[in-house]
Amino acid sequence: MGLTATEAAVDVFVVGDYCLDLVFTELPGFLEMGKEIVAGGFAMTPGGAYISAVALHRLGLRVAWAADFGDDDFSRFVLDQARAEGLDESLFVLHRGPLRRVTVAASYPHDRAFLAFYDPGPRVPAGARALARVRPRVALIPGFFAGRLLQAGARLAHARGTQVFMDANSNRPLRLEEPSVKEALACVDIFSANAREARQLTGADDPAEAAKRLGEYCAVTVVKAGQAGAYACREGRTLHAPAIRVSPVDTTGAGDCFNAGFLRAWLDGRTLEECLRWGNIVGGLSTLGMGGTGRVVRPDDVLAYLTS
Secondary structure: OOOOOOOOOEEEEEEOOEEEEEEEEOOOOOOOOOOOOOOOEEEEEEEEHHHHHHHHHHOOOOEEEEEEEOOOHHHHHHHHHHHHHOOOOOOEEEOOOOOOEEEEEEEEOOEEEEEEEEOOOOOOOHHHHHHHHOOEEEEEEOOOOOOHHHHHHHHHHHHOOOEEEEEOOOOOOOOOOOHHHHHHHHHOOEEEEEHHHHHHHHOOOOHHHHHHHHOOOOOEEEEEOHHHOEEEEEOOEEEEEOOOOOOOOOOOOHHHHHHHHHHHHHHOOOOHHHHHHHHHHHHHHHOOOOOOOOOOOOHHHHHHHHHO
16 A cells, blocks of 8 residues: 555645536537537546646646545546546545535537536535645645635645645636735735636736736736637746647646646746646647546656657
8 A cells, every 4th residue: 555645745735626527529509598409429527626636646746635525426436536547535535415516518629618516515625624734845726715714724835835826717707806816816826817717807808918917916827828828927027838739629627737737847847938838738638538637648748749
């Protein structure tokens, strides 16, 4: 038996809920009231923070994922998949009763629409329980959080020499005018948003300008702009890396996979521009399969693109 996350050094501590994604692809049109649309492709895959944890694991990083699961079929399906991937489960918390987190994704070549259902989570989530038990190099928060719990967690992480990476994924529009948003950005070391999220946050249509405005509140900011590549800002200087050319099958989880590629390069000590390129490659290749982890991406795949 190998060492658990609380016994071994950890590269990335992933905080976030699982989700079960029902992904419909090859759609002939957009959803309309009273009209049935028949998809050409379908997959049932684990999603949510699972995508980040597995993508990082496949890239060769030591990953600890803190997650809550119920005794329902959805939880069991994702647990089985996590075990098959070889993820460390020492920080999983199993609860009696259902803890269903389900998303239906209508996936188009360059974007998707979601319908979701989430059972209420536990009062103290697994991530909060586990924070004092691990000493990772980076704590990854795959969705936007704000408030006292984030502030306390970030203080503890920084006191232990851990950097905090947070993604802007949220179920509501975020605005920089909100004090809680500014406070959250100030808590983290790296903040990542897609182009739509960055535009909502800053009001800037240009992703480079959005990255720069976000950079007024956070040390390193990243804006993922799909086919336009990715932008980053550090100390007022903006950088850009082009996207790779792919014909997407499903873009679900591409942003999470980008984050994983970025972090692999970041923890390797690569330049910020190289981190963007790693993110673009891992995120781009992930769209060639169904679901966020349907396409396996290893470090050799990235290096092949970098040297081609």
